[in-house]
Amino acid sequence: MFATNMDSARDVGGAPSTVLIPMRFVWPYGGRSVFLSGSFARWSELIPMTPVEGCPTVFQAIYSVTPGYHQYKFFVDGEWRHDEHQPYVSGEYGLVNTVLLATDPNFFHPNVTPEITSGSNMEEDTEAFRRLVRITDGNLTDVVPRITEGDLQGSRHRISVFLSAHTTYELLPESGKVVALDVDLPVKQAFHILHEQGIPLAPLWDFSKGQFVGVLTASDFILILRELGNHGSNLTEEELETHTIAAWKEGKAYLNGQIDGHGRALPRRFIHAGPYDNMKDVVLKLLQNEVATVPIIHSSSEDGTFPQLLHLASLSGILKCICRYFRHSSSSLPILQAPIGELHVGTWVPEIGESNCRPLAMLRPSASLSAALNLLVQAQVSSIPIVDDNDSLVDIYCRSDITALAKDRAYAHINLNEMTIHQALQLGQDSYSPFEPRSQRCQMCLRSDSLHKVMERLANPGVRRLVIVEAGSKRVEGIVSLSDIFKFLLG
Known part of the structure; x- marks a missing residue:
C-alpha cells in the first residue's frame, strides 16, 4: 500500500486556460443580417449568426470561449445592438452584454447582474467591423412536428415492457472470449494486457476468496499515472512494476476517503448481474x-461458490437488442423518428443565460495530456472533443486511450505536462484493436438526425458517444452518450 497527499491527489484543476467551453449565442429579435463580436475574439472578428430552423427571427452562433469574464455585442443590419434581457454593463463604448464562466468548467454561473456599471476596455472600431459584414441568406428547412407527451410515454412503456421481458442470457454471443485478471497481478502487467487484448476493462478474480471482487478499468490507469506525477505520492515507477491490483484498489480507497473509523479501507460492493436478470433491472x-x-x-450452487464468468453486459449490447426488436416496427415507437435536437437527450452547448446547464468542455490538440486527464477526472466524462482553431471537431480523447501508454512502458518515458493530446493520439494510432476501430471513435451526427439513427450508431461495438456538430463547419453542438439514451428511454 502507498501513502498519498490527499489534497494534491484531489487537485484536478490543471491548466484551465486550455479548456474551451462552446456557448450558444442567440439574438431572438429578428433582422436581415446578424453578426456577433466580443472580447473572446479580441473584437477583431464578426462571427456570422444563422437563423434557427423554423424560426427566421431567431439567430444563433456557437463559439468556444475560455473560462472567465467576457463581453460581447451584436451587429444587426449595420447597427451595434445589445440584448437587454441578458446581463450587460455600461462603459466607455456604450452598452455591451457580459458573461462570466467559472474557472471550473463543470459549472456555469452567469452571475453578472443587469445594469452593472463598470469600466470597459473594449476597443470598438465600427467602421472596421462594417467592412467585414457580408450579407448572407439563410435557407430554412421545414419545421419538424414535435412528438406529443402521449407518444413519449407510450414509446417508453413499450420499451420498458420489452426490457422487462428479456434477460441478459440473450446477450451472450454464440462464441467469444472474456478476460479476467487475478488481483495479485502487477498493475503494470494488467494494463499491458488490457492494451494487448483491446479491451477497456476486466473483472478481477481473488483466488484466496474464490470469487470475483471488482473490475479494473482505464480510469484506474489514469489515477495511477496522475499519482506518479504527484510529488506528494510515495508510489514510484519501480513500485508500479510490482504493485499488485489488490494493493492499488486498497490504496485507491484511501485516496477517495473510503475508510472506516479504524482507518481500514472499506470494501466496495461488487457490481454484477446474473444470466436470468431482466434487461431493465440491469440497465437501471x-x-x-x-x-x-x-x-x-x-453460479450453480446456492451459496454462490464456483462462479462462472459468462459475458460482460453493456449498455451498447442492450441498445442493440432494442434496435433489432423494433427495427421493423418503428411505427409503434413514434419517438424514433424525432430529430435528436428536438429531444431533451444528452449534453448540449448552453445558451447565454441558461444557468442550470452543464457546459461542454473541449480542448485543442496542443493542450497537454495532463490537462486532458485532469478534465476527464474532474468532469467525470468518458471523452473530450478535440477541436481545431476554427472549433471544428477533429478527434476525441477517450479514457480508454490511456492504455496505449502501457505499450512498451511508454508511461515511464513521458511527462504528462509536456506531451500534447496530438502526440498522445499519434502514440496510440496504430494500437487500436477491432474492439474500438479508429474509424468508429470520432462519430458525428447532426441535430436533425433521428433518434433511431443515433441509437443504431451507438449500438455499434466501441461507439460510446456521438458528437453533434453543425453541418458544414463541424462545430460541436452537443454530445449524446449511451447512458443519455437510456435515461431518456426509461424516463
Whole structure:
C-alpha cells in the first residue's frame, strides 16, 4: 500500500486556460443580417449568426470561449445592438452584454447582474467591423412536428415492457472470449494486457476468496499515472512494476476517503448481474452505479461458490437488442423518428443565460495530456472533443486511450505536462484493436438526425458517444452518450 497527499491527489484543476467551453449565442429579435463580436475574439472578428430552423427571427452562433469574464455585442443590419434581457454593463463604448464562466468548467454561473456599471476596455472600431459584414441568406428547412407527451410515454412503456421481458442470457454471443485478471497481478502487467487484448476493462478474480471482487478499468490507469506525477505520492515507477491490483484498489480507497473509523479501507460492493436478470433491472443498475458494463456471473450452487464468468453486459449490447426488436416496427415507437435536437437527450452547448446547464468542455490538440486527464477526472466524462482553431471537431480523447501508454512502458518515458493530446493520439494510432476501430471513435451526427439513427450508431461495438456538430463547419453542438439514451428511454 502507498501513502498519498490527499489534497494534491484531489487537485484536478490543471491548466484551465486550455479548456474551451462552446456557448450558444442567440439574438431572438429578428433582422436581415446578424453578426456577433466580443472580447473572446479580441473584437477583431464578426462571427456570422444563422437563423434557427423554423424560426427566421431567431439567430444563433456557437463559439468556444475560455473560462472567465467576457463581453460581447451584436451587429444587426449595420447597427451595434445589445440584448437587454441578458446581463450587460455600461462603459466607455456604450452598452455591451457580459458573461462570466467559472474557472471550473463543470459549472456555469452567469452571475453578472443587469445594469452593472463598470469600466470597459473594449476597443470598438465600427467602421472596421462594417467592412467585414457580408450579407448572407439563410435557407430554412421545414419545421419538424414535435412528438406529443402521449407518444413519449407510450414509446417508453413499450420499451420498458420489452426490457422487462428479456434477460441478459440473450446477450451472450454464440462464441467469444472474456478476460479476467487475478488481483495479485502487477498493475503494470494488467494494463499491458488490457492494451494487448483491446479491451477497456476486466473483472478481477481473488483466488484466496474464490470469487470475483471488482473490475479494473482505464480510469484506474489514469489515477495511477496522475499519482506518479504527484510529488506528494510515495508510489514510484519501480513500485508500479510490482504493485499488485489488490494493493492499488486498497490504496485507491484511501485516496477517495473510503475508510472506516479504524482507518481500514472499506470494501466496495461488487457490481454484477446474473444470466436470468431482466434487461431493465440491469440497465437501471448500470445507470445508478454510473458504469457502462457489468460482468454476467453464474453460479450453480446456492451459496454462490464456483462462479462462472459468462459475458460482460453493456449498455451498447442492450441498445442493440432494442434496435433489432423494433427495427421493423418503428411505427409503434413514434419517438424514433424525432430529430435528436428536438429531444431533451444528452449534453448540449448552453445558451447565454441558461444557468442550470452543464457546459461542454473541449480542448485543442496542443493542450497537454495532463490537462486532458485532469478534465476527464474532474468532469467525470468518458471523452473530450478535440477541436481545431476554427472549433471544428477533429478527434476525441477517450479514457480508454490511456492504455496505449502501457505499450512498451511508454508511461515511464513521458511527462504528462509536456506531451500534447496530438502526440498522445499519434502514440496510440496504430494500437487500436477491432474492439474500438479508429474509424468508429470520432462519430458525428447532426441535430436533425433521428433518434433511431443515433441509437443504431451507438449500438455499434466501441461507439460510446456521438458528437453533434453543425453541418458544414463541424462545430460541436452537443454530445449524446449511451447512458443519455437510456435515461431518456426509461424516463
